Structure formats: C-alpha cells, structure tokens
Amino acid sequence: MELTSRSLLYTVIAVAVLSVGLTVWLWPRFAGRTIPAVLGRLGSIAVTQVAIVTSFALAVNANFQFYGTWDELLGNDDTAPAALSKWGEPGEDGKPGDLSGGLVQPAGPEKLDKVHGLPKGPPDRVGKVESVRILGRRSQRATPAYVYLPPQYFQRQYDRQRFPVIVAISGYPGGSFLLAQHLRVPQTAGKLIGEGKLPPSVIVMIRPTIAPPRDTQCVDVPGGPQAETFFQKDLPEALKGHYRVGHDPSAWGALGYSSGGSCALQLTMRHPDTYTAAAALSPDYRVTNDPTTGNLFGSGESRLRRMREHDLLWRLKHLPAPQVSVLVATSREGEKNYPQAREFLDAVKPPMRAESIVLDRGSHNFRTWRRELPASLEWMGRQLTFPEDVTDGDG
Numbered sequence: 001m002e003l004t005s006r007s008l009l010y011t012v013i014a015v016a017v018l019s020v021g022l023t024v025w026l027w028p029r030f031a032g033r034t035i036p037a038v039l040g041r042l043g044s045i046a047v048t049q050v051a052i053v054t055s056f057a058l059a060v061n062a063n064f065q066f067y068g069t070w071d072e073l074l075g076n077d078d079t080a081p082a083a084l085s086k087w088g089e090p091g092e093d094g095k096p097g098d099l100s101g102g103l104v105q106p107a108g109p110e111k112l113d114k115v116h117g118l119p120k121g122p123p124d125r126v127g128k129v130e131s132v133r134i135l136g137r138r139s140q141r142a143t144p145a146y147v148y149l150p151p152q153y154f155q156r157q158y159d160r161q162r163f164p165v166i167v168a169i170s171g172y173p174g175g176s177f178l179l180a181q182h183l184r185v186p187q188t189a190g191k192l193i194g195e196g197k198l199p200p201s202v203i204v205m206i207r208p209t210i211a212p213p214r215d216t217q218c219v220d221v222p223g224g225p226q227a228e229t230f231f232q233k234d235l236p237e238a239l240k241g242h243y244r245v246g247h248d249p250s251a252w253g254a255l256g257y258s259s260g261g262s263c264a265l266q267l268t269m270r271h272p273d274t275y276t277a278a279a280a281l282s283p284d285y286r287v288t289n290d291p292t293t294g295n296l297f298g299s300g301e302s303r304l305r306r307m308r309e310h311d312l313l314w315r316l317k318h319l320p321a322p323q324v325s326v327l328v329a330t331s332r333e334g335e336k337n338y339p340q341a342r343e344f345l346d347a348v349k350p351p352m353r354a355e356s357i358v359l360d361r362g363s364h365n366f367r368t369w370r371r372e373l374p375a376s377l378e379w380m381g382r383q384l385t386f387p388e389d390v391t392d393g394d395g
Helices: 006-030 035-064 070-074 178-179 185-196 228-244 259-270 302-309 312-316 337-346 366-383
Strands: 104-106 128-135 143-147 163-167 203-208 253-258 278-282 325-333 355-361
Touching: 006 035, 104 178, 128 228, 128 355, 143 178, 143 185, 143 312, 163 259, 178 185, 185 203, 203 228, 203 312, 228 259, 253 259, 253 355, 259 278, 259 312, 259 325, 278 366, 302 312, 312 337, 325 366, 337 355, 337 366, 355 366
Parallel strands: 163 203, 163 253, 253 278, 278 325, 325 355
Antiparallel strands: 104 128, 128 143, 143 203
C-alpha cells in the first residue's frame, strides 16, 4: 500500500483500535508479578502506543504530504531521480532516459485531486491547474510541481503573448499540495485575477528541496544536489520551453513561506538575471546547517565564503545591492524572526527596493500566511511585466 493511501491509514487505525481493545480485555491476565505477566503488560503497552502513534503520523502525513512515498520516508529517494535514465516513466513519457517528452512532463495526480476549491469549468473561463514533473538538465533531478494557468492563457486574444511567472516555493518538507490546499495559492490568484488586482500570471508551485528527504535549502551542495542550479537555470529553461511565459527576468518572480521564503530571497538577490522580485513570508535571512540539511557548504577554504554568500545581511553590507524588489512579511508578536526582518529591511539600499507586511500578531503557520498572501500576490503583480512580448507562434 502507498504511504499516503487511505487503505493504509484505515488499516493502521483499525490495528490501533484493536490493540486498545485487546489490552483492556487481556489486562487482568497480566496482573501477576511473574516474568510472563510483566512482559505481557510491557508488550501490550508497546504495541498499543506504536499503533496509536503510527496512525496519527500517517494521518498528519496524508494531510500535509511531508513524505509522498516510502522511498522518501526511508531516504532512498536521494539518488534515484538523479540519473537521466531514471527520469521517464515507461508507458507514459517514453522509455527511461528518453527526453523526447520535453523537460516538463505530465505527472500523476500528486494529490491534486484532493485539493479543495480548484477551478472547475472551461479553462478559458476559470483557468487550469496541471500536475507535472520538471526535469533539470543540469541538476539531473526530476521534481513534481503544480502549474496554475490563468483563463487568459486559453483565450484567443492572448494566444501569442507570454505571461509573467511566479515561482511559489513551499516550506520544508512541504510541497505543491500544501501551497494549493493550505496556502490556497491558485484559488487566491484566480480570485485576484478575476477582480483585476493581479495580472494574468502563470504560477508554478514547487517544494524547496530537489533531493528529499534532505533539505537542500536552494543551495548547490559541493559534491551533492545542485538545488540552486535547478531553480536558477533548469526550472526557467523547462518552463520557457513548454509554456508561453516571459523570457526576460522582468517577468519572473519568486514567492514562498518559511524556508520557501528564504529560497525566494536567496534566488532573487543572488540571481537578479533570473528573478527580479521576491515575496517572502516568514523567511530566514541566512542559510545554516542543521540535521535536515546536512553539510550544505562543503569543507576547505571555500566553506566560509559559501556560508557568507548565503547570508543575506552580510551580502547587503559587503556587496553591491542588486536591482531587484523584495517584499518581507512578518509579525511583531508571534514571529521569532521579527528583529532579523527589521535588520534586513534597514540594510536595503538602492538600487534594491524593499517593502514589508508587518502584522501586529501572527504565528509561523498557514493561518498567518493566508492573511499575507493576497497582498503579496498583488505586490508581485505590480513588479512583473505583462505582456512581456509577442511570440512568433511557438509554444
């Protein structure tokens, strides 16, 4: 059974209920002080606790999609998608290693069918959300994503125009499902586009790691996953080759929450030739190693340099400011990063521009981020160019 399947969840819940019932029923038999009786009590407690904890863990994982497969949970997914020969799905996108299907390929539902409130109806009226796999030519990784296409994408009057792109990045471990179901990115964007508050935009919803369960933090790890390369080069290349999206950096922005917000800032400030705007909800301002990341910066003399270059406060103080626009969202009460947010905003200097959303009270959760999302999307729409250009009939 699949890790996120209902059949597995219901089976484990049934086992937990049965374990509790058997423990209550058999407990009098384990009332003695003999070794078998003591072992019986310990065994019944252990089995019951494991069954209950496992059922809760599966329920939480099924809802938040921290891990989508057994391989991700067990850590076997790190190298599996790395080789080109492992990208294709036999019978769907060609034989393994066959890239004739392009760098954006159709994927299974990836829980898209469980997202509430997605547009229903003709795409030229309500838009469309696709489940795809993004193949990275340089990073040698394949990553699942949802792609929101606005109604205008399917309307005849726009059929030769390119659309701005917002790359929406989830927190870790997160994923596209959380962006759609809990942050409600496509639902909110569709509403704003319909009200004329957001220009028609293509929105790509994706997780920050390209090598789960490791948290790659949008960093090129020496000798390891090249996450920064994926977001800087592979993702734009794949999308430009598959969708009618802008080719100029002025049409590209990144948005994210938590570690996804950190990625959005890092990518925009480090690569203004790819992204010119970033909206970051509850981000961190420096990348550090922790148990989920492992060693992101390698060793030797270059290690300290890499760490500094991923410290945004250090960059603002010691490097020329990039010509980009950023939006930072935080809360005076409830967010630990409020002092760092103020320090970051105070350090911004031209030609870089910065704005903020500061709530009086908020926490590091979706309830807060949903409050900040509409204003963030509207702000992003004012930064990106549309229409960027007119295509030559391709795409």
